[in-house]
Amino acid sequence: MSAAQSAVETIQREMTIFARRARASAGRMHPELSLVSYTLLGHLEEEGGCRATDLAAHYALDKSTVSRQVAALERARLIERRLDPEDHRVQVLHLTEAGREILAQVTRSRRAAFRERLAGWPEEDLVRFAAYLERYNAGPGGAGAD
Amino acid sequence: MSAAQSAVETIQREMTIFARRARASAGRMHPELSLVSYTLLGHLEEEGGCRATDLAAHYALDKSTVSRQVAALERARLIERRLDPEDHRVQVLHLTEAGREILAQVTRSRRAAFRERLAGWPEEDLVRFAAYLERYNAGPGGAGAD
DNA sequence: CGTTCTAGTTGTATAGTACAACTTGATGCG
DNA sequence: CGCATCAAGTTGTACTATACAACTAGAACG
CATH class of the missing domain: 1.10.10.10 (Winged helix-like DNA-binding domain superfamily/Winged helix DNA-binding domain)
Incomplete structure (x- = not known):
């Protein structure tokens, strides 16, 4: 796989992690x-x-x-x-x-x-x-x- | 404001936009x-x-x-x-x-x-x-x- | 006028979540 | 051993965010 493809996969993965965490913590930090x-x-x-x-x-x-x-x-x-x-x-x-x-x-x-x-x-x-x-x-x- | 501070604000804003969009579209793209x-x-x-x-x-x-x-x-x-x-x-x-x-x-x-x-x-x-x-x-x- | 469009509300249903109470099985102590 | 306590999961209940559909009220336009 090219460096570009692998970078896209990383971006996808990390953005997904971020979205999930944001979802989980959004309500709790600012009630x-x-x-x-x-x-x-x-x-x-x-x-x-x-x-x-x-x-x-x-x-x-x-x-x-x-x-x-x-x-x-x-x-x-x-x-x-x-x-x-x-x-x-x-x-x-x-x-x-x-x-x-x-x-x-x-x-x-x-x-x-x-x-x-x-x-x-x-x-x-x-x-x-x-x-x-x-x-x-x-x-x-x-x-x-x- | 320093360039660093303004960059942090941009990161905050853009991450928030991303999280909101992800939340909105998550269910619809992959039922x-x-x-x-x-x-x-x-x-x-x-x-x-x-x-x-x-x-x-x-x-x-x-x-x-x-x-x-x-x-x-x-x-x-x-x-x-x-x-x-x-x-x-x-x-x-x-x-x-x-x-x-x-x-x-x-x-x-x-x-x-x-x-x-x-x-x-x-x-x-x-x-x-x-x-x-x-x-x-x-x-x-x-x-x-x- | 009346038809049709727009802004907003309300009824109803669903998904995802948490907390609390419970069930079942494991562990440990006297 | 036998009872108390801990751990894994399930279920009851409630709440929030959401969408879609049906409705109300006002506007626009013929």
Whole structure:
């Protein structure tokens, strides 16, 4: 087998290991925010508010799933809904102050975990690894993580 | 922010994106084998048979979870249980011929997906990316993917 | 108008998971 | 030996995330 083929196999194996571990540990590290909730909140922060339908499309989730996640986040007072005055079918979702705080806190703790895991890596390797990951995720067929 | 810090943030973000996508697409691409089942079967193949308790410990799953997964895999005739003659509490799990085939088939299809995604990468980059991933996963605190 | 489209909710079902209680077999101690 | 304790697995129960289908409410367009 060529070096390229064997590298692809390693990438497959290691990405699978990572995905499995992430799945296993996601809920336990941040009980206040599941991986999906974290992602949705992060998206709201980036976008400065968006519709549930946008979240569903962007993350390839069913609108009913998003609806329930959003309902939970609203119950927890992390987001609020504002009726779009232009179109009364639409509810624009916004982070609350509490939501922003929780998001920042979870982001900090995740960042710390990654930093610790990457401690001791030479800067040059960090930069290259980051570039490879971006390239991988941006690759053709946007959704295919598997 | 230093280049190193910004690289760590990128790694965090891209790994999170990957984990979310993997989670979303895992079940859909291989209806015959969930990501966990695939992993368990793969472990059985590597080890050439092991106990349910070993699987639970290795993948940080509850023994009841493994018990049900194993039951499903046995119902599907992908694995079989053999009572350990030394200790009648223990059931040693083995792949069946069908299990080996399904595993090989899913592995092939996953490999094809990765190969397609990585098509066009220079061999040198594949090799380096693979090395970074191995280093990341092998890193301190074995479980922390998050 | 009414038909059709869109945003979102709710009913229902499934998978994966954990925890606790239990069963069965092994081990060890007095 | 015989009883207490430990270990492997199973089963009961509950919860979360998810999808699909049916529905409601509002908008758009002829």
